[in-house]
Amino acid sequence: MATGRTHRPATRSRGIPEATVARLPLYLRALTGLSERSVPTVSSEELAAAAGVNSAKLRKDFSYLGSYGTRGVGYDVEYLVYQISRELGLTQDWPVVIVGIGNLGAALANYGGFASRGFRVAALIDADPAMAGKPVAGIPVQHSDDLERIISDNGVSIGVIATPAGAAQPVCDRLVAAGVTSILNFAPTVLSVPDGVDVRKVDLSIELQILAFHEQRKAGEESAAAHDGAVPESVGHDVVAHDTDQGPDGDVPAVMPA
Amino acid sequence: MATGRTHRPATRSRGIPEATVARLPLYLRALTGLSERSVPTVSSEELAAAAGVNSAKLRKDFSYLGSYGTRGVGYDVEYLVYQISRELGLTQDWPVVIVGIGNLGAALANYGGFASRGFRVAALIDADPAMAGKPVAGIPVQHSDDLERIISDNGVSIGVIATPAGAAQPVCDRLVAAGVTSILNFAPTVLSVPDGVDVRKVDLSIELQILAFHEQRKAGEESAAAHDGAVPESVGHDVVAHDTDQGPDGDVPAVMPA
DNA sequence: CTGTGTGAAGCGATTCACAGCG
C-alpha cells in the first residue's frame, strides 16, 4: 500500500495551504451572517472573532487569496463573500448523491446547509427495494441498482456515503467506477480509493472518544490540583481548554502524473 | 472575543500530541476488527494499513503511550486494545445527552457505535413539547425544561448538540452551567464557552465545501493535463492514496436494511 | 493613526533512517 503519491509543488501560484482551505468555509459562514445584516465592512479582528480564529491567522489566510482588504479600513463583506465562494468553487452547481437513506441519510437530505451553498441533492439512493419511490425531503428514493445510471445522467462528481459500515466499500467502488471523484464518508470504515479520488470522513464515535480523552484528563488534573492547594471549581489555572480549531486536515488529490 | 484560548504545553509526562490522540480511535477500531477475527498480533505495517495511516506515524504514536510492542514480532492485539481504551478513558462509563432530536439527533440516538465504546445515551432532550415522552431508539425524549436536572441527576459531562443553529448557543450555555465540560456540536455555529470546556464540531456543509474546492481544482488540471491515460496503477481500488488524516471525523450509520 | 499584508521566527507534526531488542 505504498501508494505512490506525486506530491507536487502544488499549482505554482494557486498554492493555498490545506489548513487555509479548511477554514475558508468558516469565514464564508461568518461573512454570510454579516452580509445578511447588511454590514458593509469588517476588520480582520472582528471577522476572526466571528469565525472563532485569531486575526493573524485570518489575515495570513486571506493573503493567499490575494489582497482583498483595504488598509486602515478592513474587508468589504460582499466582495469577500464572492471571492471566497469562487475560490471554493461554490459559484457553480454541484450535484450530489446520498447513498444510504437511513436516519442519517434522511437527516442529510433534509439539511438546508447544502442547497444554500451550491450543493444540490441530485438523488437519494438506497439498497432497500421497499424504500424505492418513497420521498424523503421531497426527493424520491431510488434503488441502488440504478446507481451508475443516476451518477452519469446527473453528472455527479461528489457522493455521500451514509450506509452501514459493511456496505461502504462496495458502494464506494461503484461510485468511483461510475465517475465520482470526491466522497464524503459517514460510515465507520477506512475506504480504499484510487489516486485522484478525494475522501473525507466524518466519524461521530471518534469525536466522542477524543472528547473522552480530554474529559478524563480534566478529571485527573482536578484531583491533582487539589494537591497543591489550588482552587476547587473556580477559575484556577486554565484546564485543558485547547483551542477550538480541531478541524484542519484534508487530503490532497494528486491527479495526473507529474 | 469568543472562546477563550490558553493553550497549555501539556504536562511533560502525560504529553500525548493532539494529533496522536485524534488517531487513537482509528487504531482502536482497526484493532477491534482484528480482535473479532481472533488475530493475535499485528505488525505496525499491517495495522497502519488497516487504519489508513503510514507505519512510521503509527509507531511514533504508540511510542507516546509506552513500549507495548515486541521487536521482531509486532503488537499483541488484545493488550493494545486495552491500553488504547484506557488511554482514551473508554474503560469507564460516559453518560451522554443529546439535545435536539430532529433527523440528526435521532440518527445519533440510533447509532450503535456509542454503547460499544463506553458511551451511554443517558437522555434525549428536545424543546418541542410534542416530542416529550415519545421514544426514540427506545429512549423517551424529555423536554428541555428539565435539562439541568437531567444533567445533574445523571452526572453527565459530555453533551451533544444537534439543534438548529439558533438554539445552539443558548443550549450550550445551559449545558455548561449545568456542569457539562465537553461538547460535540453539530449545529453550524461557533460556540462560545468558558475556559476548561472542550468543544469539537462536526459540520457537514464545511466538509462538502472542502471537497468542492479540490474537485474544482481537479477539473482545472484535467483540461491542463491530458485526461485519462493517467497513472497505470490507478484502476482497481488500490489504496488509500493521500494522507487520510483530515483530523476529526464522526460517523453515524443508521439502522437500515442494505 | 489604523488595520492590512507579510517576512521571519517559532512550533508541532511527519518522515526518515537506523540502532538495537528479541
Added chain:
DNA sequence: CGCTGTGAATCGCTTCACACAG
C-alpha cells in the same frame, strides 16, 4: 534477520511584529 522504538531532519502551519498603504 525482522520489526519496534526513536533521535534527527524536515515540513507545514501558526504566531509575531512591523513596514507601509490608505
